[in-house]
Amino acid sequence: MSGEVLSLLMFAVACGVLLFGFPVAFSLGGTGLAFALIGHSMGVFDMPLLGSLPSRYFGVMSNELYVAIPLFVFMGVMLERARIAEKLLLTMGLLFGKRRAGLGISVVIVGMLLAASTGIVGATVVTMGLLSLPAMQKAGYSPRLSTGVICASGTLGQIIPPSIVLVLLGDILQGAYAEAQRSLGNWAPEPVSVIDLFVGAFIPGMLLVGMYIGWVIIQSFIDPKSAPALVEDKRPEGLLGEVMRALVPPALLIVAVLGSILTGIATPTESAAFGSVGSMILAACYRRLDLAVLRHVMSQTVQISSMVFIILLGASIFSLVFRGLGGDHLVEELLHNMPGGLFGAMLVVMTLMFVMGFFLDFIEIVFVVVPIVGPILLKMDISPVWLGIMIAINLQTSFLTPPFGFALFYLRGVAPPSIKTWDIYRGIVPFVLIQVLALVLLAMFPELATWLPKVLLN
Amino acid sequence: MYFLARFVRLIDSLNDAIGRGVAWLTIPLVVITFLVATLRYGFSVGWVSMQESYLWLYGIIFMLGAGYTLLHGGHVRVDVFYRPASARYKAWVDLIGTVFLLLPVLVLVFIYSYPYVITSWKRLEGSQETGGLPGLFLFKSVILVFCVLMGLQGLSLAARSILVLTGHREFETNEEEHEGV
Amino acid sequence: FPKPAIAQNIREWRMVTTWPKNFPGLGTGANLLAEYINKASDGRMKVTVYGAGEIVPAFEAIDAVGNGTVEMGHGAPYYWKGKVAAAQYLAAMPFGLTAQEQNAWFQYGGGQEIADKIYAKLNCKFFPSGNTGTQMGGWFNKEMNTIDDFKGLKMRIPGLGGEVIQAAGGNVVNLPGGEIPPALQSGAIDATEWVGPYNDLAFGLYKSAKYYYYPGWHEPATTLENFINLSAWNDLPDDLKAIVEQANRATNQMVLSEFVARNNQALKTLQEKHNVDVRPFSDDILTNLGNLSGKVLRDLVASDPLSQEVFDSLVAFREQAASWAKYSELAFMQARTLPFKY
Numbered sequence: 004m005s006g007e008v009l010s011l012l013m014f015a016v017a018c019g020v021l022l023f024g025f026p027v028a029f030s031l032g033g034t035g036l037a038f039a040l041i042g043h044s045m046g047v048f049d050m051p052l053l054g055s056l057p058s059r060y061f062g063v064m065s066n067e068l069y070v071a072i073p074l075f076v077f078m079g080v081m082l083e084r085a086r087i088a089e090k091l092l093l094t095m096g097l098l099f100g101k102r103r104a105g106l107g108i109s110v111v112i113v114g115m116l117l118a119a120s121t122g123i124v125g126a127t128v129v130t131m132g133l134l135s136l137p138a139m140q141k142a143g144y145s146p147r148l149s150t151g152v153i154c155a156s157g158t159l160g161q162i163i164p165p166s167i168v169l170v171l172l173g174d175i176l177q178g179a180y181a182e183a184q185r186s187l188g189n190w191a192p193e194p195v196s197v198i199d200l201f202v203g204a205f206i207p208g209m210l211l212v213g214m215y216i217g218w219v220i221i222q223s224f225i226d227p228k229s230a231p232a233l234v235e236d237k238r239p240e241g242l243l244g245e246v247m248r249a250l251v252p253p254a255l256l257i258v259a260v261l262g263s264i265l266t267g268i269a270t271p272t273e274s275a276a277f278g279s280v281g282s283m284i285l286a287a288c289y290r291r292l293d294l295a296v297l298r299h300v301m302s303q304t305v306q307i308s309s310m311v312f313i314i315l316l317g318a319s320i321f322s323l324v325f326r327g328l329g330g331d332h333l334v335e336e337l338l339h340n341m342p343g344g345l346f347g348a349m350l351v352v353m354t355l356m357f358v359m360g361f362f363l364d365f366i367e368i369v370f371v372v373v374p375i376v377g378p379i380l381l382k383m384d385i386s387p388v389w390l391g392i393m394i395a396i397n398l399q400t401s402f403l404t405p406p407f408g409f410a411l412f413y414l415r416g417v418a419p420p421s422i423k424t425w426d427i428y429r430g431i432v433p434f435v436l437i438q439v440l441a442l443v444l445l446a447m448f449p450e451l452a453t454w455l456p457k458v459l460l461n
Numbered sequence: 462m463y464f465l466a467r468f469v470r471l472i473d474s475l476n477d478a479i480g481r482g483v484a485w486l487t488i489p490l491v492v493i494t495f496l497v498a499t500l501r502y503g504f505s506v507g508w509v510s511m512q513e514s515y516l517w518l519y520g521i522i523f524m525l526g527a528g529y530t531l532l533h534g535g536h537v538r539v540d541v542f543y544r545p546a547s548a549r550y551k552a553w554v555d556l557i558g559t560v561f562l563l564l565p566v567l568v569l570v571f572i573y574s575y576p577y578v579i580t581s582w583k584r585l586e587g588s589q590e591t592g593g594l595p596g597l598f599l600f601k602s603v604i605l606v607f608c609v610l611m612g613l614q615g616l617s618l619a620a621r622s623i624l625v626l627t628g629h630r631e632f633e634t635n636e637e638e639h640e641g642v
Numbered sequence: 643f644p645k646p647a648i649a650q651n652i653r654e655w656r657m658v659t660t661w662p663k664n665f666p667g668l669g670t671g672a673n674l675l676a677e678y679i680n681k682a683s684d685g686r687m688k689v690t691v692y693g694a695g696e697i698v699p700a701f702e703a704i705d706a707v708g709n710g711t712v713e714m715g716h717g718a719p720y721y722w723k724g725k726v727a728a729a730q731y732l733a734a735m736p737f738g739l740t741a742q743e744q745n746a747w748f749q750y751g752g753g754q755e756i757a758d759k760i761y762a763k764l765n766c767k768f769f770p771s772g773n774t775g776t777q778m779g780g781w782f783n784k785e786m787n788t789i790d791d792f793k794g795l796k797m798r799i800p801g802l803g804g805e806v807i808q809a810a811g812g813n814v815v816n817l818p819g820g821e822i823p824p825a826l827q828s829g830a831i832d833a834t835e836w837v838g839p840y841n842d843l844a845f846g847l848y849k850s851a852k853y854y855y856y857p858g859w860h861e862p863a864t865t866l867e868n869f870i871n872l873s874a875w876n877d878l879p880d881d882l883k884a885i886v887e888q889a890n891r892a893t894n895q896m897v898l899s900e901f902v903a904r905n906n907q908a909l910k911t912l913q914e915k916h917n918v919d920v921r922p923f924s925d926d927i928l929t930n931l932g933n934l935s936g937k938v939l940r941d942l943v944a945s946d947p948l949s950q951e952v953f954d955s956l957v958a959f960r961e962q963a964a965s966w967a968k969y970s971e972l973a974f975m976q977a978r979t980l981p982f983k984y
């Protein structure tokens with residue numbers, strides 16, 4: 004058996020192992036290790052390659068961008084524990100009147116704002132789960148709709164700038180585009196910068212937000228019990244004061260976090276620190292900051308960050324072994340024999356990335372696939388911005404798809420035991436379909452991604 | 462069995478204590494990161510060493526907190542079958558998983574990290590950045606400490622599973638207590 | 643099947659780089675090196691290139707080679723200053739040597755011997771393997787007229803240049819690549835250096851900064867490197883050793899040529915298409931930065947004998963080279979700018 008076949012077998016075995024229910028990080032890492040040993044005994048895997056593990060771990064430990072994760076978690080748990088988030092969401096829900104789905108819409112909007120403040124899926128899904136799940140449960144939302152909305156809005160962070168996926172993609176696409184242009188004889192091509200991708204992602208991101216909200220409303224009509232109207236216990240004249248008190252301070256906080264990033268005053272990591280400090284100040288203002296709350300927040304920050312990063316470390320072994328067995332050559336071969344024509348080629352690439360998204364971290368996918376397919380696709384006279392956004396939405400979809408989407412793992416990690424994993428799986432299905440629809444629309448109308456950068460940046 | 466039970470309690474209290482200690486580091490993480498941005502934007506001052514110090518804190522928090530997280534059931538599982546299953550099923554999964562997945566991974570990481578960390582100590586490696594922190598070798602050593610703490614907690618999980626399988630119901634994982642996060 | 647490669651005496655090597663794959667000039671240089679080796683060895687060596695992050699993150703490349711995880715790597719020597727301080731002087735020295743002088747120093751000025759000594763500490767064999775040529779001074783959102791303008795200046799500038807800016811009263815900031823443009827745009831930082839027009843254009847920095855200052859006094863010509871695991875190197879037969887050595891010489895030259903050719907095209911694009919305001923640093927600034935550089939470097943190397951050795955050798959070579967340049971390239975280049983018709 005060749006290493007490449009082994010690398011495919013490894014995927015299949017990982018699926019089985021994961022289902023037993025041992026923690027994801029070690030299921031992935033352990034399966035990877037087992038296949039490394041099998042590969043070694045068959046002479047198709049170089050054990051010394053595993054020597055890169057400490058380097059990879061240290062790379063994660065010293066990655067400035069990832070520091071945003073514990074900081075956003077800190078903010079999220081603090082806002083949740085001090086019951087500020089619940090108040091915010093419920094009051095926002097009230098703003099939509101007695102209408103059904105009001106709270107669901109608020110969650111999407113808060114998710115959108117939060118997504119804008121960080122580019123890291125782990126951070127936003129976890130923060131959204133902490134902020135909104137308790138409130139939605141209390142309001143009587145069905146677990147399916149709640150978890151679906153939360154996962155979907157939580158992964159918006161990949162699309163809505165600033166996004167780490169887009170930053171990395173920008174870096175790689177730049178090289179791929181330059182290579183494609185050079186092969187066409189253009190030696191000083193217009194650069195594709197990260198900013199182009201950020202601007203290009205704006206309309207598709209808003210489109211997704213709109214479709215999520217649309218689905219929440221439709222769902223509330225199909226099954227009113229799943230998204231009930233909030234029970235108003237305040238008289239209408241008291242509502243304004245209530246809204247001001249519950250909504251304005253946290254809204255200011257979110258705007259400050261977001262604003263500091265969008266204006267570039269702070270890096271996403273630093274703005275997460277603004278958010279954390281702000282959440283402590285808010286909690287203190289509402290007189291809810293005491294030692295017990297602080298201890299809880301600190302402890303949860305440790306556990307949730309650890310959960311996210313240890314999964315990363317486990318997935319890192321898995322993807323290293325995949326590469327070591329020649330899985331990347333397999334991908335390369337597959338892609339070099341892509342069916343003719345842009346449509347066929349895009350379909351193959353998108354499907355492949357989608358499947359890889361189940362097991363590999365997006366960093367790996369971006370590093371393995373884009374350098375290979377980028378130049379080939381970009382020679383077909385397509386916009387690199389469009390390609391980048393297609394890839395980003397596709398990966399986002401992959402992270403949402405059961406049973407192995409990373410976003411679902413992260414939400415599982417913060418959801419109470421009363422919510423069944425099946426609820427999460429079934430709740431996400433409509434949102435996965437929405438994602439696919441968005442991809443189709445973007446494929447049919449590339450201007451959705453390319454128009455804004457053209458207008459704004461030139 | 463008495464020995465196993467004592468072992469479980471010993472390791473659990475060790476990682477619990479470390480986790481609680483590490484949890485306090487989240488406060489300086491928040492404050493220092495906040496100060497770096499504020500000082501730079503508001504007062505045009507800053508030190509690369511200060512930037513690096515929050516990087517260290519972040520790395521220490523999630524690496525040293527990993528055992529504590531396992532103790533509290535915080536490492537996420539695909540639990541469609543696991544969650545509704547019997548205590549015995551769970552114990553078997555945890556026992557076999559620890560022996561064949563968790564421990565081998567940690568042993569492997571330890572074996573490969575040991576020379577990596579030792580090399581760093583021999584060079585008394587410092588930051589590659591201008592004005593960065595010295596003593597990078599200390600930060601790298603966190604990888605080894607992670608392996609030990611996580612490995613011990615894994616052994617505790619395995620011991621706990623054996624106890625459950627031999628009828629010591631008090632060691633069953635209680636969902637209320639260990640709902641994780 | 644067991645790897646037949648070893649049986650047939652084919653050396654399958656992996657090369658990790660500190661560059662994103664196919665990154666203009668830098669990543670493509672690594673590709674070129676692999677290509678030369680593969681072709682010239684007639685298939686007896688097969689080097690595969692991995693970009694930053696594919697096997698190890700960029701700044702872990704030297705450890706991965708030193709400990710034998712992979713056989714070779716491509717990067718720039720200043721990345722390893724945390725491990726062996728002396729390495730950074732091999733890359734570039736503020737107000738140091740030009741690319742041609744740098745190469746002359748490596749080949750005839752004792753540079754290669756010192757480099758081998760430094761890289762032995764990293765368990766690697768060193769080859770110069772590319773050069774960016776003279777870089778640009780950087781992108782600024784403030785006018786820089788006198789040395790006092792550096793006081794409180796928030797600049798992203800790594801390495802020895804950063805030490806000098808710090809000594810000039812500047813505030814050196816460390817930012818991940820992707821965050822540089824927005825930080826520059828907002829005023830979170832006032833300035834950044836990057837490489838030269840070729841890479842700076844691709845990075846889109848002209849969208850976020852007002853002035854593009856020259857020259858790159860801090861990186862007059864940055865040497866790129868190929869490092870090879872020492873035992874892997876020692877195991878090579880002499881003919882393959884010669885092939886690797888010559889492949890590096892060719893790459894060294896080709897990368898420099900690429901930068902020279904592309905920089906002048908890109909500068910034209912920046913000036914004519916994007917109306918970039920390109921300005922020289924004043925003599926006041928350059929004189930003061932030069933003085934500061936000498937002081938800062940002397941202080942830095944004093945604490946480390948190996949750094950002192952490489953520094954002394956470079957300074958001695960620089961002195962001779964500068965006086966020859968006065969009569970050769972400098973004189974000619976000035977002559978070429980005289981207003982004659984051609």
Ligand code: NA
Nearest residue numbers: 118121163165
């Ligand atoms: Na985002």
Ligand code: NA
Nearest residue numbers: 835836837861
């Ligand atoms: Na530079």
